[in-house]
Amino acid sequence: MPLIDIRTLILVSVLAGSVFALSMAALKRIGTDHACTRKWAQGAHVAALGCLLVALRGQLPDAVSILLANFLIVWGLSRVYLGSREFLNQPPLRRLDLALGLIVLAGFIPFTYGAPNLAARIVIVSSVLAVLFLHHGWLYLIEGPRQPGMALLPARATGTILMLAASMMLIRALLTPGSTLSPDFLVANQWLQPTAFITLIVVFMTLNVAFPILLMSRMQHALEQARARYAHLSATDPLTGIANRRRFDEFFAAEWSRHQRTRQPLALILLDVDHFKQYNDRYGHPAGDAILRRIAAHLAGMARRPGDLVARYGGEEFVIVAADTPLRGAVKLAEQLRTSIAALGIPHDGMPTGHLTVSLGVAVMDALPLSQEALLGQADHALYQAKARGRNQVVSATGRIESPASP
Secondary structure, three states, X not given: OOOEEHHHHHHHHHHHHHHHHHXXXXXXXXXOOOHHHHHHHHHHHHHHHHHHHHHOEOOEOHHHHHHHHHHHHHHHHHHHHHHHHHHOOOOOOOOHHHHHHHHHHHHHOHHHHHOOOHHHHHHHHHHHHHHHHHHHHHHHHXXXXXXXXXOHHHHHHHHHHHHHHHHHHHHHHHHHHXXXXXXXXXXXXXXXXXXXXXXXXXXXXHHHHHHHHHHHHHHHHHHHHXXXXXXXXXXXXXXXXXXXXXXXXXXXXXXXXXXXXXXXXXXXXXEEEOOHHHHHHHHOHHHHHHHHHHHHHHHHXXXXXXXXXXXXXXXXXXXXXXXXXXXXXXXXXXXXHHHHHHHOOOEOOOOOOOEOXXXXXXXXXXXXXXXXXXXXXXXXXXXXXXXXOOOOOEEEOOOOEEEOOOO
């Protein structure tokens, strides 16, 4: 009476491989848009079919139950390996699955028909699978943790199981030549030969659990990245690349709430490009867009404190929020912005100066409590005064001209 019925183990490995294949196919159908799932499903189906043909040894010709069966097993497991390479963003190894299958097939033919040798066939297929499992496991142990969004525990568990599978195949390849083989391969009276199919069962069961987790982890990471990109885009002005009006509203509200707690001054500066409509009419809208981008970059480069925000307020207007900044500091910053933009020397024939200038209105909420709307209204009124009094100047909410217009 045999200790272990290899045919039963083979059928269990067929079942395990089929379940894994169906699981991968189901994941693809429900929308996991990874080409690797197709390779995993294909490989598992083919490997399971190869195992089934092995189980039918004696009922099918040797060309089918030996040659084709082992070709399919190696091709299928290689296909699963290629799916993992794709999943882990490794360079593709084209036709590796076919190449390994043909290597096994070429090695089996002389030991099946020329000089039949079961031990030689076992050494060939076990050696190929040992190398395949070894590198497959190495991918998950070494490359897996480097991948963004990778679930580390399932990746390391998968790599460890595949390494153990490689070890078992290597032991089988090394010990088979010195062992006593049963005349009927499907009836084993010692432990060595059944290990191949026990190994396949464990590998398929491990992958069936780990791969869906790894896929879901990757998808969750991609979803979080997409949300972060959307949040960035929703808060960014598409023309200038700085914060948009929505981001300004959020930031201003947060800083206003912080001011209510700390009573630290909160400054608001509104900036308007002087005679921008005339600039567009004279130089064209593409040139006007380029100027807005240049000014936005310049403003962002000058207001870089953690409590500062530069945003496009609308059209040719920009707004700067400066936390913990009293009136004197806000006026100084506004004047620096005015003079530095004038120093850019951007040609504007519609201006008396011959170059582009800006007007700025400054308002500060200090000890006197103000609503957000009131503070913004003060800055807007100050800007209106700067434009009404000749442009190219800074006016504070007190009504005082902080920098005279250049002649």
